[in-house]
Amino acid sequence: MIRLDYEIIANLIAPDSRVLDLGCGDGALLALLKQKKHCHATGIEINDQEVMNALGRGVSVAQGDIDSDLDVYSDGRFDYVVLNESLQQVLNIEKVLKEALRVGKKVIVGIPNFCNFGGRMQIFFHGRVPVTKSLPYKWYNTPNLRFLSIKDFEQFCSDKNICIEKRRYMALGKEVFLLPNLLADSAILVLSQKH
């Protein structure tokens, strides 16, 4: 079983593309893109154990920090830069996204939706910070630095002159097509720089 977000991302990416996966974790998406789409795919991952896991999948990965490591790439080097479930852990979001849009012709972002129905219920009825399937951490152990909704991110893109070319939404491992900010637990957006 391929994870739905990986499947969606893989379907958004044209075969034989050059892909950079930022925060690639254990390299599962990279391996999928390499095998199914014959992509020339490489990743950056900060955790040494995950780097080793990714190398175990036969993909190229360099241990590093996506907050500072993108400046070596020339403009438009990659067809796609992927930031799946990693943007919310980045320190300087604006800078990283700007850099991703510089080195990639398109950027695919996967973000958790903090303000879906379940999250809203937990805040409203229980007075507790939401702990959901897509945001399973407690307030004291979350690696996430940012908590955002799909609407927040869309507003951000609009403010920063970033074009959202495609939108896909998911909830509980299925695609969602209606009222995403209320129903979806995560979103995958294809971004490009407005010229």
Next chain:
Amino acid sequence: MSTSYVKTQHITFSEEKDALTLKCGSRLLPFTVAYETYGQLNADKSNAVLILHAFTGDAHAAGLHEGESKPGWWDDMIGPGKAFDTNKYFMISSNVLGSCKGTTGPGSIDPKTGKPYGLSFPVITIHDMVAVQKRLLDHLGIKKLLSVAGGSMGGMQAVAWAVLYPQMLHSAIVIAACHRHTAQQIAFHEVGRQAIAADPDWQNGDYYGKSIAKRGLAVARMVGHITYMSWTSMEQKFGRKLVGKEALGYDFSKDFEVEGYLQYRGQSFVDRFDANSYLYLTKAMDYFDITEGTKKLSDAFAQVKADLLVISFTSDWLYPSAQSKEMVRALKANDVEVSYVELKSDYGHDAFLVECTEQSRVVMNYLSKVFVERVGS
């Protein structure tokens, strides 16, 4: 004990076509290369991996020599089912030029005089070591290597290989190394060289058959050993433990275990290494700067075709991760496929020789990837 008995072989290059023009401008002929091989070369000669040893290493990287109980220096990494799997790959390991372990060096006989070269041996470089290895591969009929791999000075050779012979290798594995020697690295070497030069038994390098520069070489090795360990590994291994006494002696005999250890390491080293080789090899490392003649590191890597794996260790302060990261950045800037991991270890620079579990896993997976991608399963 990974292989049945292995033997060091020797090949002497003496024909004009093999003559080496060294980086210093001198010409070297004849010269001998000591090497070992493990595993089988496949029919299309596509599974050869060249192992590059560190400073005081030798050709004996794996397996046992008959009558000896200590296996080769990287036996944890090389053998059937190991990272460099000899069931899959044909491993070649040779002693470097300038060393004293079978390949021509300052202790070898100069055919012109019939006496050991001593300081009349030309000053050699990492580039020259690689040129000698290239001759060996030509002799073995290997046109393209699956990989070259080495740690420390071996890593520098791997970097030089990727730059000097880009068409001759599919990949390079650079461990605990650098692309240029920095002031601190040169400084420690200079202390070692001065210790040797200050020993009256060294006699300007003309000591063969007369004396051995034992004291100077031992001190040089002691300094070296400190740089190969880390603060943590020294604390864990020695702390302030006393050696051979219950209380502080209040004299200048050995008090601490670390003193005894360094003295033992220094003294045992003089039995297996030549002082002049120590001078030549440290100089070769100090001269190493792959950016020489270019404006920046990424220019130096412009011709690299190989896929690279770079490994560093968290506690290695002699060849710190920052240097490895600098290489990785420059390789990426050139669109070279590169993987990098900084492995956690307390062993300092020595980690690449002793901390082999994770290193094995990384190297094994990486080599499999390269083999599938570049050669085909």
